Amino acid sequence: MSAKVLTFEAGVVAVLADCHIHPGGGPEFPAHVLAALGDAHLIVTLGDMGEAAGLDQLEAITTVVGTRGQDDSDDPRTDNDALLLNIGGKRIGCVFNATSAGLAGSSDPFTPVADFAAACRKLFGTEVDVLLHASTHKPATDAIGAQGVAINPGSAILPAERAAPAFARLVFDGGRMEPEIVFVG
Numbered sequence: 806m807s808a809k810v811l812t813f814e815a816g817v818v819a820v821l822a823d824c825h826i827h828p829g830g831g832p833e834f835p836a837h838v839l840a841a842l843g844d845a846h847l848i849v850t851l852g853d854m855g856e857a858a859g860l861d862q863l864e865a866i867t868t869v870v871g872t873r874g875q876d877d878s879d880d881p882r883t884d885n886d887a888l889l890l891n892i893g894g895k896r897i898g899c900v901f902n903a904t905s906a907g908l909a910g911s912s913d914p915f916t917p918v919a920d921f922a923a924a925c926r927k928l929f930g931t932e933v934d935v936l937l938h939a940s941t942h943k944p945a946t947d948a949i950g951a952q953g954v955a956i957n958p959g960s961a962i963l964p965a966e967r968a969a970p971a972f973a974r975l976v977f978d979g980g981r982m983e984p985e986i987v988f989v990g
Contacts, residue, residue: 808887808929815893815977816846822939823960825876826859832962834862841989842866851939852901874901889929893977898933902940915947915955944971944986961989
């Protein structure tokens with residue numbers, strides 16, 4: 806597996822995963838979730854988004870890029886097993902399942918592999934400042950190393966039991982990044 810590399814200007818990045826959007830036969834995006842994404846300059850999806858119709862709804866807001874999960878239709882926006890984003894001077898590694906990608910011993914709770922930096926260099930070609938990962942339907946923010954962070958946005962549509970509907974927001978400004986989990990339930 807090797808990561809596709811994309812560069813974007815700084816701004817607001819919304820991160821979604823595990824939504825399983827299937828119009829006409831399953832979940833759809835509620836209006837309040839789409840409204841909560843309205844300030845995003847980029848939407849990153851981490852897999853299990855469902856059918857392309859859901860990605861089309863997101864792309865009506867802004868640019869959409871992402872990784873592929875197990876419940877995704879074929880779509881060039883998300884046909885990546887791993888993605889490296891360069892935004893605001895930060896290196897952001899994106900995967901659907903950190904355990905399957907060789908970056909974690911466990912995704913729930915997130916436990917990085919012993920030599921996380923080497924695993925990142927192997928997968929992304931560099932160490933990362935931020936790891937975005939999914940597949941648990943539970944939002945979480947975990948430290949990785951001295952200055953890094955692993956973020957799981959959870960699911961804005963189908964959260965795990967005892968988890969609230971959520972997505973992640975990363976705000977890039979002046980070389981800094983402020984991550985937050987946004988609850989939309």
